[in-house]
Amino acid sequence: MSAVVTRFAPSPTGLLHLGHAYSALVAWRAAREAGGRFLLRLEDIDQTRCRPEFAAAILEDLAWLGLDWDGEVRVQSEHFADYDAALDRLDVAGVIYPCFCTRAAIAAEIARAGAAPHGDDGPLYPGTCRHLSTEERLGRIASGASFALRLDVAHALARSGRLEWGEEGHGMIVAEPERLGDVVLARKDVPTSYHLAVTFDDALQGVTLVTRGADLFTATHIHRLLQALLGLPTPHYRHHALLTDASGRRYAKRDKAMTLRALREAGRTAAEVCAMVEERAR
Numbered sequence: 001m002s003a004v005v006t007r008f009a010p011s012p013t014g015l016l017h018l019g020h021a022y023s024a025l026v027a028w029r030a031a032r033e034a035g036g037r038f039l040l041r042l043e044d045i046d047q048t049r050c051r052p053e054f055a056a057a058i059l060e061d062l063a064w065l066g067l068d069w070d071g072e073v074r075v076q077s078e079h080f081a082d083y084d085a086a087l088d089r090l091d092v093a094g095v096i097y098p099c100f101c102t103r104a105a106i107a108a109e110i111a112r113a114g115a116a117p118h119g120d121d122g123p124l125y126p127g128t129c130r131h132l133s134t135e136e137r138l139g140r141i142a143s144g145a146s147f148a149l150r151l152d153v154a155h156a157l158a159r160s161g162r163l164e165w166g167e168e169g170h171g172m173i174v175a176e177p178e179r180l181g182d183v184v185l186a187r188k189d190v191p192t193s194y195h196l197a198v199t200f201d202d203a204l205q206g207v208t209l210v211t212r213g214a215d216l217f218t219a220t221h222i223h224r225l226l227q228a229l230l231g232l233p234t235p236h237y238r239h240h241a242l243l244t245d246a247s248g249r250r251y252a253k254r255d256k257a258m259t260l261r262a263l264r265e266a267g268r269t270a271a272e273v274c275a276m277v278e279e280r281a282r
Helices: 018-033 052-065 080-092 103-113 134-142 153-160 194-204 219-230 260-265 270-281
Strands: 005-008 037-042 096-099 148-151 164-167 171-174 184-186 209-213 236-240
Touching: 005 018, 005 209, 018 037, 018 052, 018 209, 018 236, 018 260, 018 270, 037 052, 052 260, 052 270, 080 096, 080 184, 080 194, 080 219, 096 134, 148 219, 153 219, 164 219, 184 194, 194 219, 260 270
Parallel strands: 005 037, 164 236, 209 236
Antiparallel strands: 096 148, 148 184, 164 171
């Protein structure tokens, strides 16, 4: 049986809060209790929102909390070439297409249709650019038109067939990526997406157990499809409950009073913060 490898992969767009601490502790304990490896990754593909001071703060706050990690920290913005290569493979397989629609155009198309298929996160992309001819696509690209690259989910599923993954406490889950529609895998300003980068990196780093919040459960349907298309291994998953405050609202980066930095500056010890996390996780 292979050793357990987990990871914590925050985005440096703000300071870590109690919810982040819980997610990091879940992954760290899963690895350490099994004698495995715990990895740290900075998911900073959105260069307009991510800042180096937040990246530095993440490392400092985790160390203060008492968490150690194995190997070097993988910084996604340093590896865009990896994701480009993965996109090339998907392009060769014929499962991605350029989408020239703006967000406003997509909203207008959905409004004109009167009704649009809905997924877990709202209306799905109506497929406006899915059936453009090769000539029209090439012509628009040659003219300098901006475009995103979308995954043709129906075509991809026809290639992959039935897919599933193992979810801790729930057994095998059948993947239904159509619930998210033709998701964007890259844009001009962000050369990869969360979906593509996280799927590629988990495989590259040998992650065997993905622990993350329940808000990302639906994304796993797409990640499982990408694994099949790229010939990547499928880890086991554990989507844990989200930490909430006394009113039941989930913690967010706007909750500055509950950041690890603020709690430390207020005189809280790492042990006290861990106890707060445990209390709220019950």
